[in-house]
Amino acid sequence: MTRPSTQQSQFTLLAQRRFLPFFGAQALGAFNDNVYKNVLVILATYQAASYTAMDPALLTNVAAGLFILPFVLFSGMAGQLADRYDKARVLQAVKAAEIPIMGLAAFGFAIHSIEVLLGALFLMGMQSTFFAPAKYGVLPEVLRDSELVGGNAMVEMGTFVAIVLGTLAAGLLAADGSIPLIVITLLAIAALGFLSSLAIPKLQPAAPTLKIDRRPWSSTWDNLRAAAESRVVFLAILGISWFWFYGALVLAQLPLYTKEVLGGSEQVVTVLLVMFSAGVGLGSLLCERLSGRKVEIGLVPFGSIGLTVFAVDLYFATPSMAGANLSAREFIAAPGSARILIDMALIGVFGGFFIVPLYALVQQRTRREIMSRVIGANSILNAVFMVVAAGLAALGLHAGLTIPQLLLLTGVLNAFVAIYIYSLVPEFLLRFVAWLLIHFVYRLDRRGIDNIPEQGPALLICNHVGFADAIVISAACPRPIRFIMERSIFQIPVLSTLFRGMKAIPVAPAREDPEVYEQAFQTVAAELRDGNLVCIFPEGKLTPDGEIGEFRAGMMRILKETPVPVIPMSLSGLWDSMFSRKYKQVWKRWPRRFWARITLKVGEAVAPEHADVGTLRQRVVELRGPAR
Structure with a gap:
């Protein structure tokens, strides 16, 4: 496919067929994931007797684990499939599978079966697993090098906006409680995502003779071996996985942090999540301007500095005494709340600075023939790092750490990890100095x-x-x-x-x-x-x-x-x-x-x-x- 030499804003990609259908399909997928996950958890929490006898806190963790598990098991095969076949057709097949999965979820809601609903959630995780390698692998095939940062920024912005909107929509649907409305919404989003994917232009397979290995462990090893072909690429993937570790550690604490430390209601959790996600979207979009439309890894150290500074500041911004069940409006009006909101937003902004150049670097410096397998390796490591983050948080809280102390630990750990990575790859630090x-x-x-x-x-x-x-x-x-x-x-x-x-x-x-x-x-x-x-x-x-x-x-x-x-x-x-x-x-x-x-x-x-x-x-x- 010919890639035009535009030097216009990243937003012009939304007017082009090579990008818009793909962008719509991936954003609608992220939106549907979050609508379904959050509706499931909210209904099972507040209408527990109708669905399960399982403790709501346990259910939340089981749901998160079931969604992540397919990334560990099947990312290897997913990466091979996206390299073996036309990535556009892979994306379309995966989006088509979303419709019957949502049909299964509709059946689960109709009969109030938590087992069926959790099964559908597992299948949604599997669908996302097979979507990811083709999703990130398609960008370097349809975009010029000068558009990689802008394209990745749009994808990250779209993903986090979809997360926010999906969370808000889930709250409204769960509050209404109408099962038919929930089912129609989930099926409609899935259908729209599939229709959008049909307009993605056809691409040539990257490795048409590649043999697909259906064994999870050996296909996983094949993907990791492909990622390790370039030391810089592998370390960039570790950097991306660290961001998901950091994000999982911070975001997983938001409900308890809001309730027990800030004294806020569920509305305040949503406000904090919106600030974080909006920050990531803004930081992602700013990457193109700050990088001069090239893959500028000098922004990565800049991002890591902000991730540490504002996580540490969030600890010091936390009030020693909180109110009780504050609404969103009451929390925003409370003394010191503005600093907390700004910290959450800036953690997101600097997260965007950190992750977008790393994704673009992986795409730029990876051979086309192994691109999707490398992205598959990234999905595997992301999932592993998020599981480790959950385990570390559980151990820390069990050992007596408060949630603000856990946030402080996250910021300090980020500083040590950043120093270690930049000592291994001085190119990141060099580009940062050059960028400054x-x-x-x-x-x-x-x-x-x-x-x-x-x-x-x-x-x-x-x-x-x-x-x-x-x-x-x-x-x-x-x-x-x-x-x-x-x-x-x-x-x-x-x-x-x-x-x-x-x-x-x-x-x-x-x-x-x-x-x-x-x-x-x-x-x-x-x-x-x-x-x-x-x-x-x-x-x-x-x-x-x-x-x-x-x-x-x-x-x-x-x-x-x-x-x-x-x-x-x-x-x-x-x-x-x-x-x-x-x-x-x-x-x-x-x-x-x-x-x-x-x-x-x-x-x-x-x-x-x-x-x-x-x-x-x-x-x-x-x-x-x-x-x-």
Whole structure:
């Protein structure tokens, strides 16, 4: 399928057939899941005698466990099916299955059988299990890389809005108590979701010869093995699973937190859930603007900071004494309640910053042939982490922790997990530093960035203004770049940590260290053969006067050994910064002004057979113009 090169807002995807039917089907599915789960729990809680003798608290946990269990058992097979067959047809088949499942639920409501209703809930969990790999696997097939963040943001926003609306609708339906109305609503939502799925365009199977393994444990292992193919992807999946651990730990405590700590009624639980879900939706949508329509994993550390800060603040915001059975209006008017509501909303916002780039990263860096199996592995680990979260909460409360203390523990644990992940993958921290640099220290004007190919190898060349050039270019480019860097700059304290994190390639003059010199060229050739981007500063040193110096011939050896397109670029606006050599004395190197404008211009590609030192230097000079 052709993917148009739109640079418009993420909301324009809703006007396109490649996205809208899929978006409608998945949002209606999430809506129906939450309507059914919550109606079931509310009716069985408040009309227990009509349905079961089971304790309502036990029923709530049994229902949650039955819904999650299929993700553990069947996600492996679900991932294989979505890779083996057309994902659009898989989505349609799964949405079609939702209708008879809701028919079974209708029968359960009619005869007041909790066993039938729990069976239907298990089948809904299974339906969601088979939906997830195709759902997230279809996005990279119909969206450009520049649309991945926006597309994932829309999906996450739609999901959490559906959760809120489904919860509210369930409350209204349960309060009305009309079984026919409940049944008609569930069947109507299922039918609408199926009809929406029929408009999803046909896609080619990713791995048409893949053999489906129907054994849960071996298919699960196959999915986990596919996810472990890329270390960065696997750690991103662990990050996503941690978010669901964090969310499960926080959200599961809301009813008791509201009742026993805040003194609020059921209405207050709904208000807190709405604030959280609205926050996730808002954070997800903001991701596209903050990331510049590219997969910006620098937002992930930003998100993790907020998840810790506002969970900890929620602990300190909790009142020492609460009212009794406060309505939503009474709670909102109570002193200190605004801080609690803001904390819940901001936990959601930073959760959106955290999870959307991780989903987009998994989709961007996973081979198409194994995409759905990797998403299946993600579903498995998500479910496992949520079960562990439930177990940890039970142990903590049994050990005497209060609910506010459990929320505090969640925030502190999040900080330790984040530090551990970023120590394993410094790229996350590097991108965060780069993101801060171009959003809070400078204003980066990117021109011609579309000239950098979305796929395939290329040699990027740029003038060398300051020590932060590589970080600025890395932040501006939608793809990872391996930078060839003078060893003396590579070894600068503090900056060396960032350069190692971005896997820069140090090079030294052949007369000083021939081994490092040759190793650099071998590494560059290997990276280009693997289809990656490599950037070189052909001047070989920082400019001493702000002008573009003569280009060295090293890049010509690269092109001779590995002929690839050459992308000329120019940087301007950094000469007057603390990162340049304009100011010789160290004490003069402080920021002259914040949020200064810097410009990165990217020119059209030059074929390797037409490239020479003089021509390429002239291209860079023309791109930069008189600015320094």
